Amino acid sequence: MTEQPEPTVQATSYEVSLLPEGDVNRLVFTLKVEYRGDGRWAVVRHRQCVNAAGEWSWESVPSEREDEWLAAHRFDLETALKLAKEHAPKVMVNGMTALSVYRRTHPAP
Template sequence: MSDLPDVTVQATEYAVSLLPEGDINRHVFAITVEYRGVGQWAVTRHGFCLGADGEWAQGVKPYDRGDDWLSAHRFDLDTALRLAREAAPHVVVNGHTAADAYRRTRPEEQPR
C-alpha cells in the first residue's frame, strides 16, 4: 500500500467565445475564465480583467490590486461564466465585435 495521496485533477481554465470551435477567428475573440484559488475565478482577456460592473480593467498582476479591486474582479465559477458569456458577443478586435465576426463567417445561418 502506498503512503501517497490520490492524484487530484482540477479544471483551472475555461475558454469562452461567441464563435464556435473550429472557427478561424475564435482564438482572437476568446475570453478566459481562470481559477485564482479559494473558489475564486477571474474573467480575463489580454491582460485585462472583467469587473462586476461589466468594465474591463488592467490589473491582473498580484502586486497592483487591493482587497476592494479583488472583490470586484473575483467571482464564484457560475458568476464568472455568466459574465464571460454576457461579454463574449461584445469583444472587439480591429473595430469588429465577435458578433460581427460571427455574422461574416456564418452568412448561411442569418435570418433572411
C-alpha cells in the same frame, strides 16, 4: 514503503467564445474564465479582468492587488461564466466585434 497519495485534478480555466470551435477567428475573440484560488474566478482577456459592472481593468501582479479591486473582479464560477457569456459577443478586434465576425462568417441559412 510509504504509500503515495492520489494526485489531485482540478479544472482551472474555461474558454468562452461566440465563435465555434474550429473557427479560424476563435482564438482572438475568446475570453477566459480562470481560477484564482479560494473558490474565486476571473474573466480575463489580454491581462485585463472584467468587473460586475462590465468594466475592464488591468490585472496587476498579485502583491499589488488591493482587497477592493479583488472583490470587484473575482466571482464564483457561475457568475464568472455568466459575465463571460454576456461579454463574448462584444469582444472587439480591429474594430469588429465577435458578433459581427460570427454573422459575417456564419450567415443564416
